[in-house]
Amino acid sequence: MLTHLLLYFSTSVPSAVLLFYRFSWLHGVLHLLMQGWYMGTYTLMMHQHIHMGGILNRKYWLFDMLFPYITNPLMGHTWNSYYYHHVKHHHVEGNGPEDLSSTIRYQRDELRDFLAYVGRFLFLVWIELPLYFTQKGKYGMAAKAAGWELSTYAVLAVLFVRADARATVFVFLLPLLLMRIAMMVGNWGQHALVDEVDPTSDFRSSITLIDVPSNRFCFNDGYHTSHHLNPRRHWREHPVAFLTQRQRYSQEQALVFRNIDYIMMTVKLLQKDYDYLARCLVPIGEKQISMTMEERAAMLRTKTRRFSEEEIARLFK
Secondary structure, three states, rough: OHEEEEEHHHHHHHHHHHHHHHOOHHHHHHHHHHHHHHHHHHHHHHHHHHHOOOOOOOOHHHHHHHHHHHHHHHHHOOOOHHHHHHHHHHHOOOOOOOOOOOOOOOOOOOOOHHHHHOOOOOOHHHHHHHHHHHHHOOOHHHHHHHHHHHHHHHHHHHHHHHHHHHHHHHHHHHHHHHHHHHHHHHHHHHHHOOOOOOOOOOOOOOEEEEOOOHHHOOOOOEEEEHHHHHOOOHHHEEEEEEEEOOOHHHOOOEEEEOOHHHHHHHHHHOOOOOHHHHHHEEOOOHHHHOOHHHHHHHHHHHOOOOOHHHHHHHHHH
């Protein structure tokens, strides 16, 4: 991961500084394209950082602690918000009814529901996350979540007004918009297929992606079920953990796919292309193996149905 940091500090950081020193539209567009290329890998690197308490050798602890305050805003992340939302909230609620990024109240193959899901996160997460912590009696965490989010906005506002508005848009605001949309697109793909019988099971409320290029670029992010089973599991350990527990995956009727990433998972769901998803499914266990392709597609369709409030009250106790 050190090589990734060297790349970002030798390209993203000086490019951003130069845009504020001498802005040009061509440079702004090229910078945004570069950041768009980096964002996925960077975010999954930070995913390891927030779960493992750092990514570098302990002798570099100071740099390991401080570098996100420089690079996070460049990659579309507000300060510390990823940590509070993902580690302290999402992994606590596990896509349940109190998870602000939960998919269960949405029809997960409908574009209208998806847009409502993304829109809620874009416009309301800044206030909903602190309110969640407040309702849970975690007042210090609520203050920190709100403080870091709002302080990031304040700094960006000052840069927009006092420094260079055009540079602020290309260096910070557009990456922020793109990242927040991308995170919801990814989360939708990760948690769109939820078991209608036992939605509280980590095996049945998330999926596993194997033999997909993004696993090589994004630190085995496809092993999402493995990650929910053990959020502190190192990214290199996911394939071995998956193989070790393959019998349990089979017994739980977990869903495993190949040759598709989370973005395309979301796209194909919104296209209602269950035949394509059925072809990507890796059947495990006798029940899935015995299914025809049409039966697999029909089974997947049942996993995207919106849960009613009565079902939520009964299934999530």
